[in-house]
Amino acid sequence: MALTRAGRLLPGAAGRGVVFTLHHVRPAGPAKFDPNAILAVTPAFLEQAIGVALKRGLTPVHLHDLPELLADESDRRKFVAFTLDDGYRNNAEFAAPVFRKHGVPYTVFVTPGFSTRTRTIWWETAAALAGQGPSFRFDFGAGPEAVATATGLQKFAAFERLAAFVQSIDEDEAVRRIDEAAAAVGIDPLAIVDDLVMTVDELRTLAADPLAHLGAHTMTHVNLMRVSAERLHHEIAASTRTIEDWVGVKPRSFSYPYGWASAAGEREFAATAAAGFEVAVTTRPAVLPVGRLARPTALGRVSLNGLYQQPRYVEALLSGIPFRLMG
Ligand SMILES: [Zn+2]
CATH class of the missing domain: 3.20.20.370 (Glycoside hydrolase/deacetylase)
Structure with a gap:
């Protein structure tokens, strides 16, 4: 190099x-x-x-x-x-x-x-949420929507949107909403923390x-x-x-x-x-x-x-x- x-x-x-x-x-x-x-x-x-x-x-x-x-x-x-x-x-x-x-x-x-x-790791939760497929529901502020996660590109895009969301509103509230969306598709955010x-x-x-x-x-x-x-x-x-x-x-x-x-x-x-x-x-x-x-x-x-x-x-x-x- x-x-x-x-x-x-x-x-x-x-x-x-x-x-x-x-x-x-x-x-x-x-x-x-x-x-x-x-x-x-x-x-x-x-x-x-x-x-x-x-x-x-x-x-x-x-x-x-x-x-x-x-x-x-x-x-x-x-x-x-x-x-x-x-x-x-x-x-x-x-x-x-x-x-x-x-x-x-x-x-x-x-x-x-x-x-x-007592606190979840939002970037790990978001990765799990975007990694399952083919979509999840999330409210980025304009009402609940279906976020597509069927393809690799969609998964990365969904993760990026969640990461930007965390920086856009109160972080405690953002983490809570990501946890909620994850729980809705059967992901346990605290189990991820416990594992890591x-x-x-x-x-x-x-x-x-x-x-x-x-x-x-x-x-x-x-x-x-x-x-x-x-x-x-x-x-x-x-x-x-x-x-x-x-x-x-x-x-x-x-x-x-x-x-x-x-x-x-x-x-x-x-x-x-x-x-x-x-x-x-x-x-x-x-x-x-x-x-x-x-x-x-x-x-x-x-x-x-x-x-x-x-x-x-x-x-x-x-x-x-x-x-x-x-x-
Ligand atoms: Zn750190």
Whole structure:
């Protein structure tokens, strides 16, 4: 890949390393409709990514140690921090053994609403709803309609409409309506959460791994930019307190749900800083800057993307070049 060559010509472009974002880590399943495929990588690809990072001389560290490490001007090392969002069971089953094998620390960002089965995962529910066929009924605001899901294209289009719908009205209400539509065709949204997400007991077991740290990811995985100041404060404080109660260690890092520009902004960066977080992460692509972090609660990350599971893509991501080209 040409970008890799560019990375060798411009070594300065790589900054001080990178924070990687992961979600699901699990073996590839049978091919099926999966609009969330970018969120899943295989354990083998995770191991390749670790291998590429180590080969390039990056030092694996905990995310929460980065502000102090980067502030030390005498330290010339480059770092890599691995983070996994949402608290999926496959993190403990498939990712933890890979991290253990290579002695790599990692942070799992937990959403207590998922862990306690009091909040459903709308993008998984929507995928199940669009994946069954040939249609389902939904009210996008102009009255109930039959949404066609007979073909692959229709399934993707239906999923996209549901995803846009979630961003268009109150998120709690949108999630409730997607749950309702799913239930009407025999899908149990909480059973999906139960299947995918670690229970409190499982989180306690994971937290006993000396390489693992549990960070906070709100109570309900709501888009923080779209809630009241009161709700914003509650989502941050309650998730932090709840996780500490469960595992006995206070979360030292925070991940903004969705993390894109319309889901975390100045108000949210200030709120996590005020709540005492040393570091909080978005999903906006960036490598680690040279020097002290200017905004430690607005730190970008690089996603290990399920659609690009090749070592050469990790090389290109580590070079920092793709972000320069993307401006
Ligand atoms: Zn998340």
